[in-house]
Amino acid sequence: MPQCWERVRDRFHAEKTERQCRIFQCINHYVKHWGFSLLLRVKTRKAINKLEQNGCFCIFETDESMSGEGPKEKDMNVIEAIHNRHSYRGKYKNIPVPREDLIKIMQAGIDAPSGCNIQTTSFIAVDDPEVLSKLHNVIDPPVGETAPAAICVLTQRINAYRDKCFAVQDYSAAIENILLAVVELGYQSCWYEGHITDDDRICDRMAEILNVPKNYELVCFLPVGVAESGPVVMKKKAFEERAWFNSFGQMQ
Numbered sequence: 001m002p003q004c005w006e007r008v009r010d011r012f013h014a015e016k017t018e019r020q021c022r023i024f025q026c027i028n029h030y031v032k033h034w035g036f037s038l039l040l041r042v043k044t045r046k047a048i049n050k051l052e053q054n055g056c057f058c059i060f061e062t063d064e065s066m067s068g069e070g071p072k073e074k075d076m077n078v079i080e081a082i083h084n085r086h087s088y089r090g091k092y093k094n095i096p097v098p099r100e101d102l103i104k105i106m107q108a109g110i111d112a113p114s115g116c117n118i119q120t121t122s123f124i125a126v127d128d129p130e131v132l133s134k135l136h137n138v139i140d141p142p143v144g145e146t147a148p149a150a151i152c153v154l155t156q157r158i159n160a161y162r163d164k165c166f167a168v169q170d171y172s173a174a175i176e177n178i179l180l181a182v183v184e185l186g187y188q189s190c191w192y193e194g195h196i197t198d199d200d201r202i203c204d205r206m207a208e209i210l211n212v213p214k215n216y217e218l219v220c221f222l223p224v225g226v227a228e229s230g231p232v233v234m235k236k237k238a239f240e241e242r243a244w245f246n247s248f249g250q251m252q
Protein backbone atom coordinates (compact mmCIF):
# COMPACT_ATOMS: atom_id res chain seq x y z
CA MET A 1 0.00 0.00 0.00
CA PRO A 2 1.54 3.33 -0.90
CA GLN A 3 2.00 5.64 1.99
CA CYS A 4 -0.34 8.55 1.47
CA TRP A 5 -1.42 11.42 3.62
CA GLU A 6 -4.46 13.46 3.93
CA ARG A 7 -4.57 16.96 2.54
CA VAL A 8 -7.84 18.62 3.30
CA ARG A 9 -6.90 22.17 2.66
CA ASP A 10 -7.65 25.81 2.41
CA ARG A 11 -6.96 26.45 -1.23
CA PHE A 12 -9.59 23.97 -2.20
CA HIS A 13 -12.01 25.42 0.29
CA ALA A 14 -10.93 28.94 -0.56
CA GLU A 15 -12.54 28.50 -3.94
CA LYS A 16 -15.53 27.37 -2.00
CA THR A 17 -18.03 26.52 -4.62
CA GLU A 18 -20.52 24.46 -2.74
CA ARG A 19 -20.35 21.76 -5.35
CA GLN A 20 -16.58 21.41 -5.03
CA CYS A 21 -16.86 21.07 -1.28
CA ARG A 22 -19.61 18.48 -1.56
CA ILE A 23 -17.66 16.45 -4.12
CA PHE A 24 -14.59 16.69 -1.98
CA GLN A 25 -16.42 15.59 1.16
CA CYS A 26 -17.78 12.56 -0.71
CA ILE A 27 -14.39 11.61 -2.09
CA ASN A 28 -12.78 12.05 1.28
CA HIS A 29 -15.44 9.95 2.96
CA TYR A 30 -15.04 7.05 0.54
CA VAL A 31 -11.28 7.21 0.42
CA LYS A 32 -11.20 7.03 4.22
CA HIS A 33 -13.81 4.29 4.27
CA TRP A 34 -11.58 2.16 2.05
CA GLY A 35 -8.64 2.74 4.33
CA PHE A 36 -6.83 5.17 2.04
CA SER A 37 -5.80 8.72 2.59
CA LEU A 38 -6.28 11.52 0.19
CA LEU A 39 -3.45 13.48 -1.30
CA LEU A 40 -4.70 16.80 -2.55
CA ARG A 41 -1.53 18.57 -3.43
CA VAL A 42 0.75 17.29 -6.12
CA LYS A 43 2.67 19.49 -8.42
CA THR A 44 3.20 17.71 -11.71
CA ARG A 45 1.41 15.42 -14.08
CA LYS A 46 4.32 13.01 -13.66
CA ALA A 47 3.74 12.89 -9.91
CA ILE A 48 0.05 12.21 -10.45
CA ASN A 49 0.79 9.38 -12.86
CA LYS A 50 3.14 7.83 -10.37
CA LEU A 51 0.58 8.07 -7.57
CA GLU A 52 -2.15 6.68 -9.79
CA GLN A 53 0.04 3.77 -10.80
CA ASN A 54 0.47 3.07 -7.11
CA GLY A 55 -3.26 2.93 -6.62
CA CYS A 56 -3.49 6.32 -4.99
CA PHE A 57 -6.40 8.66 -5.61
CA CYS A 58 -5.44 12.24 -6.12
CA ILE A 59 -6.81 15.58 -7.18
CA PHE A 60 -4.53 17.83 -9.16
CA GLU A 61 -4.12 21.37 -8.06
CA THR A 62 -1.75 23.98 -9.44
CA ASP A 63 -0.31 26.46 -7.04
CA GLU A 64 1.28 29.74 -8.02
CA SER A 65 2.42 30.44 -4.49
CA MET A 66 4.87 27.57 -4.78
CA SER A 67 6.88 29.28 -7.48
CA GLY A 68 9.61 31.84 -6.96
CA GLU A 69 11.80 32.63 -4.00
CA GLY A 70 9.21 33.77 -1.50
CA PRO A 71 7.80 31.88 1.44
CA LYS A 72 6.28 28.61 0.42
CA GLU A 73 3.02 28.30 2.23
CA LYS A 74 3.13 24.76 3.43
CA ASP A 75 -0.54 23.88 3.17
CA MET A 76 -0.41 21.61 6.17
CA ASN A 77 -2.81 20.64 8.86
CA VAL A 78 -2.09 21.49 12.48
CA ILE A 79 -0.58 18.09 13.31
CA GLU A 80 1.85 18.47 10.41
CA ALA A 81 2.69 22.00 11.49
CA ILE A 82 3.45 20.70 14.99
CA HIS A 83 5.76 18.04 13.58
CA ASN A 84 7.42 20.51 11.23
CA ARG A 85 8.09 23.18 13.82
CA HIS A 86 11.69 23.33 14.95
CA SER A 87 13.68 26.14 16.48
CA TYR A 88 15.48 27.84 13.61
CA ARG A 89 18.69 29.66 14.51
CA GLY A 90 20.17 30.00 11.04
CA LYS A 91 20.24 32.90 8.60
CA TYR A 92 17.14 34.29 6.91
CA LYS A 93 16.66 35.25 3.28
CA ASN A 94 16.31 38.91 2.49
CA ILE A 95 12.62 38.62 1.68
CA PRO A 96 10.13 40.87 3.48
CA VAL A 97 7.29 39.34 5.45
CA PRO A 98 4.07 40.96 4.19
CA ARG A 99 1.92 42.76 6.78
CA GLU A 100 -0.86 40.40 5.86
CA ASP A 101 1.20 37.46 7.14
CA LEU A 102 2.31 39.32 10.25
CA ILE A 103 -1.34 40.00 11.02
CA LYS A 104 -2.20 36.31 10.57
CA ILE A 105 0.69 35.37 12.82
CA MET A 106 -0.32 37.80 15.57
CA GLN A 107 -3.96 36.77 15.21
CA ALA A 108 -2.86 33.19 15.93
CA GLY A 109 -1.41 34.51 19.20
CA ILE A 110 -4.56 36.43 19.99
CA ASP A 111 -6.67 33.31 19.36
CA ALA A 112 -4.78 31.31 22.01
CA PRO A 113 -6.53 30.28 25.21
CA SER A 114 -5.83 32.25 28.38
CA GLY A 115 -6.61 31.64 32.06
CA CYS A 116 -10.13 32.98 32.77
CA ASN A 117 -9.89 34.61 29.35
CA ILE A 118 -7.98 37.50 30.91
CA GLN A 119 -5.86 37.77 27.72
CA THR A 120 -2.68 38.93 29.35
CA THR A 121 -0.56 38.58 26.20
CA SER A 122 0.04 41.29 23.57
CA PHE A 123 2.28 41.44 20.53
CA ILE A 124 4.36 43.93 18.59
CA ALA A 125 5.38 42.95 15.07
CA VAL A 126 8.52 44.76 14.03
CA ASP A 127 9.19 45.09 10.31
CA ASP A 128 10.75 48.55 10.16
CA PRO A 129 14.45 47.90 9.48
CA GLU A 130 15.40 50.91 11.63
CA VAL A 131 13.49 49.60 14.65
CA LEU A 132 14.81 46.09 14.04
CA SER A 133 18.32 47.40 13.95
CA LYS A 134 17.77 49.28 17.26
CA LEU A 135 16.57 46.03 18.83
CA HIS A 136 19.54 44.10 17.48
CA ASN A 137 21.87 46.71 18.92
CA VAL A 138 20.79 45.60 22.39
CA ILE A 139 20.44 41.85 21.79
CA ASP A 140 23.79 40.51 22.80
CA PRO A 141 24.91 37.99 21.64
CA PRO A 142 22.85 38.59 18.50
CA VAL A 143 20.03 36.27 17.49
CA GLY A 144 17.87 36.27 14.38
CA GLU A 145 19.61 39.39 13.15
CA THR A 146 19.01 38.59 9.46
CA ALA A 147 15.26 38.10 9.90
CA PRO A 148 13.24 40.79 8.09
CA ALA A 149 10.62 40.81 10.85
CA ALA A 150 10.10 39.78 14.43
CA ILE A 151 7.30 39.45 16.91
CA CYS A 152 7.90 40.75 20.42
CA VAL A 153 5.64 39.15 22.99
CA LEU A 154 4.41 41.23 25.91
CA THR A 155 2.72 40.08 29.08
CA GLN A 156 0.77 41.71 31.89
CA ARG A 157 1.15 39.91 35.20
CA ILE A 158 -2.51 40.17 36.11
CA ASN A 159 -4.14 37.70 38.49
CA ALA A 160 -6.83 35.67 36.80
CA TYR A 161 -8.55 34.96 40.11
CA ARG A 162 -7.56 35.27 43.78
CA ASP A 163 -3.75 35.04 43.76
CA LYS A 164 -3.59 32.98 40.55
CA CYS A 165 -1.64 34.58 37.75
CA PHE A 166 -1.60 32.59 34.52
CA ALA A 167 0.43 35.08 32.53
CA VAL A 168 3.23 32.57 31.78
CA GLN A 169 0.77 29.91 30.65
CA ASP A 170 -1.10 32.51 28.60
CA TYR A 171 1.93 33.76 26.71
CA SER A 172 3.29 30.24 26.27
CA ALA A 173 0.07 29.15 24.58
CA ALA A 174 0.15 32.28 22.43
CA ILE A 175 3.78 31.75 21.43
CA GLU A 176 3.16 28.16 20.40
CA ASN A 177 0.20 29.27 18.28
CA ILE A 178 2.42 31.89 16.70
CA LEU A 179 5.19 29.39 15.97
CA LEU A 180 2.73 27.05 14.31
CA ALA A 181 1.27 29.86 12.20
CA VAL A 182 4.81 30.86 11.22
CA VAL A 183 5.53 27.33 9.99
CA GLU A 184 2.18 27.05 8.23
CA LEU A 185 2.91 30.25 6.32
CA GLY A 186 6.31 28.99 5.20
CA TYR A 187 8.52 30.95 7.60
CA GLN A 188 10.79 29.93 10.44
CA SER A 189 11.36 31.27 13.93
CA CYS A 190 12.78 30.49 17.33
CA TRP A 191 11.42 31.13 20.81
CA TYR A 192 14.04 33.45 22.34
CA GLU A 193 13.10 34.01 25.94
CA GLY A 194 15.94 32.78 28.16
CA HIS A 195 18.33 34.87 26.14
CA ILE A 196 16.57 38.19 26.65
CA THR A 197 15.10 37.74 30.15
CA ASP A 198 18.35 36.78 31.90
CA ASP A 199 19.89 38.93 34.65
CA ASP A 200 21.10 41.50 32.11
CA ARG A 201 17.41 42.15 31.23
CA ILE A 202 17.90 42.82 27.52
CA CYS A 203 14.10 42.59 27.35
CA ASP A 204 13.71 45.84 29.32
CA ARG A 205 15.91 47.73 26.86
CA MET A 206 13.93 46.24 23.97
CA ALA A 207 10.68 47.31 25.66
CA GLU A 208 11.99 50.85 25.96
CA ILE A 209 12.82 50.97 22.24
CA LEU A 210 9.28 49.82 21.47
CA ASN A 211 7.66 52.33 23.87
CA VAL A 212 6.12 49.56 25.93
CA PRO A 213 4.27 50.91 28.99
CA LYS A 214 5.66 49.93 32.40
CA ASN A 215 2.76 47.64 33.25
CA TYR A 216 3.71 45.37 30.36
CA GLU A 217 6.78 43.14 30.25
CA LEU A 218 8.55 42.07 27.09
CA VAL A 219 9.19 38.34 27.52
CA CYS A 220 9.99 36.84 24.16
CA PHE A 221 11.56 37.68 20.82
CA LEU A 222 10.47 35.70 17.76
CA PRO A 223 12.34 36.41 14.51
CA VAL A 224 10.22 35.73 11.44
CA GLY A 225 11.47 35.16 7.93
CA VAL A 226 12.16 32.74 5.13
CA ALA A 227 14.93 30.42 6.24
CA GLU A 228 18.11 30.18 4.25
CA SER A 229 18.78 26.63 5.43
CA GLY A 230 16.93 23.79 7.10
CA PRO A 231 16.34 23.88 10.85
CA VAL A 232 18.30 21.56 13.12
CA VAL A 233 15.91 18.88 14.30
CA MET A 234 16.33 18.26 18.01
CA LYS A 235 16.06 14.72 19.24
CA LYS A 236 13.06 14.17 21.49
CA LYS A 237 12.80 11.47 24.13
CA ALA A 238 10.98 8.32 23.06
CA PHE A 239 7.18 8.43 23.26
CA GLU A 240 7.22 5.68 25.90
CA GLU A 241 9.39 7.79 28.17
CA ARG A 242 6.92 10.63 28.28
CA ALA A 243 3.41 9.51 27.41
CA TRP A 244 1.30 6.67 28.78
CA PHE A 245 -2.17 5.26 29.06
CA ASN A 246 -4.28 5.08 32.21
CA SER A 247 -1.38 4.85 34.65
CA PHE A 248 2.12 6.29 34.95
CA GLY A 249 4.54 4.30 32.80
CA GLN A 250 1.79 2.09 31.37
CA MET A 251 1.72 1.61 27.62
CA GLN A 252 -1.35 -0.63 27.35
Ligand SMILES: Cc1cc2nc3c(=O)[nH]c(=O)nc-3n(C[C@H](O)[C@H](O)[C@H](O)COP(=O)(O)O)c2cc1C
Pocket residue numbers: 085086087088089190191192193194195196232233234
Ligand atom coordinates in the same frame (compact mmCIF):
# COMPACT_ATOMS: atom_id res chain seq x y z
C1 LIG B 1 10.52 29.00 27.54
C2 LIG B 1 11.49 28.82 26.41
C3 LIG B 1 12.60 29.63 26.32
C4 LIG B 1 13.49 29.50 25.25
N1 LIG B 1 14.54 30.35 25.17
C5 LIG B 1 15.46 30.17 24.19
C6 LIG B 1 16.57 31.05 24.09
O1 LIG B 1 16.72 31.98 24.84
N2 LIG B 1 17.48 30.81 23.12
C7 LIG B 1 17.34 29.79 22.23
O2 LIG B 1 18.20 29.62 21.38
N3 LIG B 1 16.26 28.95 22.27
C8 LIG B 1 15.33 29.11 23.24
N4 LIG B 1 14.24 28.29 23.31
C9 LIG B 1 14.08 27.22 22.31
C10 LIG B 1 14.47 25.86 22.90
O3 LIG B 1 15.86 25.80 23.06
C11 LIG B 1 13.96 24.76 21.95
O4 LIG B 1 12.57 24.81 21.90
C12 LIG B 1 14.40 23.37 22.41
O5 LIG B 1 15.79 23.22 22.30
C13 LIG B 1 13.74 22.25 21.59
O6 LIG B 1 14.01 22.42 20.22
P1 LIG B 1 12.82 22.59 19.16
O7 LIG B 1 12.15 23.91 19.45
O8 LIG B 1 13.49 22.58 17.82
O9 LIG B 1 11.87 21.45 19.36
C14 LIG B 1 13.31 28.46 24.31
C15 LIG B 1 12.18 27.65 24.40
C16 LIG B 1 11.26 27.84 25.42
C17 LIG B 1 10.01 26.98 25.46
